[in-house]
Amino acid sequence: MEKFAVFGIPSFFKRTACFRTALGAITLFLMIAAPLGSLTARSKQGIFLTDAWVQISPIPGRPAAAYLVIENRHIWSDFLVAVESPAAKRISLHRTRSTGNVSTMEKIDHLEIPARSTTALAPGKIHLMLMKTADDLASRKTIRIHLRFEKAGWIEVEATVRLMGSRETTD
Numbered sequence: 270m271e272k273f274a275v276f277g278i279p280s281f282f283k284r285t286a287c288f289r290t291a292l293g294a295i296t297l298f299l300m301i302a303a304p305l306g307s308l309t310a311r312s313k314q315g316i317f318l319t320d321a322w323v324q325i326s327p328i329p330g331r332p333a334a335a336y337l338v339i340e341n342r343h344i345w346s347d348f349l350v351a352v353e354s355p356a357a358k359r360i361s362l363h364r365t366r367s368t369g370n371v372s373t374m375e376k377i378d379h380l381e382i383p384a385r386s387t388t389a390l391a392p393g394k395i396h397l398m399l400m401k402t403a404d405d406l407a408s409r410k411t412i413r414i415h416l417r418f419e420k421a422g423w424i425e426v427e428a429t430v431r432l433m434g435s436r437e438t439t440d
C-alpha cells in the first residue's frame with residue numbers, strides 16, 4: 270500500500286495556488302520545448318511540421334487562419350497540395366498581398382517547400398484559410414489539421430487555438 274502512496278497527488282498540489290504554479294511550470298516547459306520541436310514536431314519523409322496554431326474569431330462559424338512552420342530536410346523539394354481538418358468544411362491555401370493600405374488574399378493551388386529549406390506560414394503571408402469552421406472552436410485548446418505533401422503524403426498536426434485579440438491562450 271505504501272508504494273502506491275508515492276504516486277498519489279501530494280497534498281500541497283491540492284491547494285489551488287500550488288496546483289496553478291505547477292500547471293504554469295508545465296505550460297512554460299511546453300512553450301520552451303515547442304520551438305525545439307521535441308514535443309510538437311510531426312515529421313515524415315524529411316518533412317517536419319512545428320508551431321502550428323490557428324487564430325479564430327469569437328463569432329462561431331467564422332473563417333479562421335492557421336499557421337505553421339514547414340521544414341524540408343530532404344535533398345529534393347516537396348509540395349503542400351491539400352489540407353483538411355475535422356474542424357472546418359473546407360481549407361484553402363492563401364497568400365496575403367498588400368498594396369498600400371489594402372491587403373487582399375489570393376488562393377494558391379500548392380506550395381513548394383524547396384529542398385533543405387524552411388517555410389513559415391505566418392500572419393500577413395501565406396496561411397491556411399479554414400472555412401465553415403466548427404461552432405465550438407472557441408472552447409477547444411487544439412484542433413487537428415491534416416496536410417498532404419506530394420512526396421511525403423499526409424501528415425497530421427495539432428494546432429493551438431488562439432482567440433483573435435487575445436495575446437495568450439494558455440491559462
Ligand SMILES: [Cu+2]
Pocket residue numbers: 334363364374396397398
Ligand atoms: Cu485567407
